[in-house]
Amino acid sequence: MNILIYSHIALWTIHHAETVEIALKHLAEGDDVYILSCDGDLVSCPANSNHDKSLCLSCKHQTDYTLKEILKNKVHDLRVSLYHDKLTFPEFSSLNELVEFKFNDIPFGELVASQLVDDERDCFFSLDKKQLKVCEMLSNSISLYKHTRQIIKDKKIDKTYVWNGRRSADGPVCYAARDQGVSCEVYISGGKRSTYITLAALKVHDLTANKVLMDKLYEQAIENNGMELVNQEALSFFKTQRYGGANYPGYIHFAQEFKDVPDVINNERKKIVIFTSSYWENFGMSDYRGVCYVDHYDGIKKILREESIFTQNDLIVRWHPNLKTCGDSERKVIDKVIRESSENAIHYPPESNVDSYKLIDIADVVITFGSTMGIEANFYGKPSILLGRSLYEDLGACYQPESHSELVNLLSGKLPPLPKTGSIKYGFYIVNCGQNYFKYLKQVDSWNFTYKNKSLQKINPKTWRQMIKIQIIKSLKLLKLYDIVRYTAISIRGFKN
Structure with a gap:
C-alpha cells in the first residue's frame, strides 16, 4: 500500500x-x-x-x-x-x-x-x-x-x-x-x-464518528472485561476532572484553581446553575451548531431575561474558567451579559476561583451548552439540561429541549435525575478513546x-x-x-x- x-x-x-x-x-x-x-x-x-x-x-x-x-x-x-x-x-x-x-x-x-x-x-x-x-x-x-x-x-x-x-x-x-x-x-x-486516536472522518472532533467509536469501544470492553473495569475507568475520569492529577496532554483541567466555596442561598427556591462553554472552540464546526439557540450567548441572555425563570428560581451562572483569556470582543459580550442581568442571577466570572463542583452539589438543576459539566452533573446525580451539541447528547443522560419554550416548561416542574449509564459510558470513552498504543x-x-x-x-x-x-x-x-x-x-x- x-x-x-x-x-x-x-x-x-x-x-x-x-x-x-x-x-x-x-x-x-x-x-x-x-x-x-x-x-x-x-x-x-x-x-x-x-x-x-x-x-x-x-x-x-x-x-x-x-x-x-x-x-x-x-x-x-x-x-x-x-x-x-x-x-x-x-x-x-x-x-x-x-x-x-x-x-x-x-x-x-x-x-x-x-x-x-x-x-x-x-x-x-x-x-x-x-x-x-x-x-x-x-x-x-x-x-x-x-x-x-x-x-x-x-x-x-x-x-x-x-x-x-x-x-x-x-x-x-x-x-x-x-x-x-x-x-x-x-x-x-x-x-x-x-495512546492516540484515529478516526475515519474529516476531523477528529466529528460527532458521528466519535459516537460510533464510543459504542464500539464500550461494547468491546464489556464483552472482554465486564462492567467492573468500565466503571473503574469512568470513575477515574470523573475523579480527575474534579480533583485534578491528569498525566496526559490534550485536556485543560481547572480543578487545582477551585479554592473558593460558593455563596449559599438559604431559601426553598430551586437553584439552577448554568455552566457556560468556551464558545470559540467549536465555532468553526457545523455539526456543533444550533439546537435550542443561535449560540451560547443568545441562550444565556434569553434564559436570564425570562421572567418566569428568574422570579421563581435562584439563578447562578458559572462562566467557564477558559474564558479568562478570551479576546477583547468576546469579553465585552460577557461583561455586558453580566452587567445587564446582575439583578436576576449570581455570576461567577471566568477569573473566579469558586469550586464549580460545589456549585453542582448545591444545584437542583444544571444547564450546559455542551461542556463536560453537563455529563458530570448527571454522574453526581443531578438533573442536567443540555442546550447545545455534545458527544454525550445521545446517551440519555440529559434533558434536551428543542426550543426556549420547551426549556421554560421543563424548569416549571420538578425534574428527576436521569440514569448514570450515559455518564459511565462517556467517562470510559474519554479515557480510552486512544484505541492505538x-x-x-x-x-x-x-x-x-x-x-x-x-x-x-x-x-x-x-x-x-x-x-x-x-x-x-x-x-x-x-x-x-x-x-x-x-x-x-x-x-x-x-x-x-
Whole structure:
C-alpha cells in the first residue's frame, strides 16, 4: 500500500510523535510511506498562526532531523508546494458570513474561521482589518487541497492520515483524499499516555464518528472485561476532572484553581446553575451548531431575561474558567451579559476561583451548552439540561429541549435525575478513546519521546518549551501590530482579492 501522512505540526512534539508512530507502523507492515510536510508555504498553521519565520525554520529543522535521524530516510519526503492562483473572494462582513463560504462545495470558510477564532480566542472580533489575511488563508487552503489531490493521484496513494483536520492548514488534505476516493483517517492524542486516536472522518472532533467509536469501544470492553473495569475507568475520569492529577496532554483541567466555596442561598427556591462553554472552540464546526439557540450567548441572555425563570428560581451562572483569556470582543459580550442581568442571577466570572463542583452539589438543576459539566452533573446525580451539541447528547443522560419554550416548561416542574449509564459510558470513552498504543516510540513524559533511546526532539525539551513560551508572549504582544503591518505590506504589493 502507498500511505500518505500529512504533518505540519513538527513543533508540537506530542502530535509529531503520533505522525512518526504511524509512519513506523506502516513501514513495519511493508508499505511505501510518503510524509507531506510544510516548508514554509502555509501562511498560517496551528503551531505558527502568524507565520513567524524563526518558528518556520525550527519546524523545518525538526522535520529534517526526524526524516534523517529517526526514520532513517526510509520514507518518501514530500514538501508542500502551493499554487499562487489569483482567486477573488467576497469581503466578509462577519465571522458568521465567513463560516458560510464554500468553494467547490467544500467549507473552506469554516476551516479558516476555525483557525482565526483559535488565534483570537474570540468569536466576536471584527474582520475589517483581517480581510487580506482571510483571503490569503482561503487561497492557501484551496491551493493545499489541489496540491494534495495531485499528489494522491501521482503517487497512487491508497490511504491518507491527517492530524486533526478542522483548520485551514489541515482540513483541505482530508477533503482532497475524500474527493480522490481514498481512505482518510484523522488522528490526535488519546485519553491515556502513550495512546492516540484515529478516526475515519474529516476531523477528529466529528460527532458521528466519535459516537460510533464510543459504542464500539464500550461494547468491546464489556464483552472482554465486564462492567467492573468500565466503571473503574469512568470513575477515574470523573475523579480527575474534579480533583485534578491528569498525566496526559490534550485536556485543560481547572480543578487545582477551585479554592473558593460558593455563596449559599438559604431559601426553598430551586437553584439552577448554568455552566457556560468556551464558545470559540467549536465555532468553526457545523455539526456543533444550533439546537435550542443561535449560540451560547443568545441562550444565556434569553434564559436570564425570562421572567418566569428568574422570579421563581435562584439563578447562578458559572462562566467557564477558559474564558479568562478570551479576546477583547468576546469579553465585552460577557461583561455586558453580566452587567445587564446582575439583578436576576449570581455570576461567577471566568477569573473566579469558586469550586464549580460545589456549585453542582448545591444545584437542583444544571444547564450546559455542551461542556463536560453537563455529563458530570448527571454522574453526581443531578438533573442536567443540555442546550447545545455534545458527544454525550445521545446517551440519555440529559434533558434536551428543542426550543426556549420547551426549556421554560421543563424548569416549571420538578425534574428527576436521569440514569448514570450515559455518564459511565462517556467517562470510559474519554479515557480510552486512544484505541492505538505507541509501539515503536517511548513516551518519557508529555512532551518527550524517544526511539531506540534517541530523542525525537532535535533540541532539549525544556529549552524548546521555554522558546515556545517566549514566542507565545511575543506573538500576543505583537498581534495587533502584526496585522497592521501585514495589511499595509500586502496592499503595497498590489494584492487583489
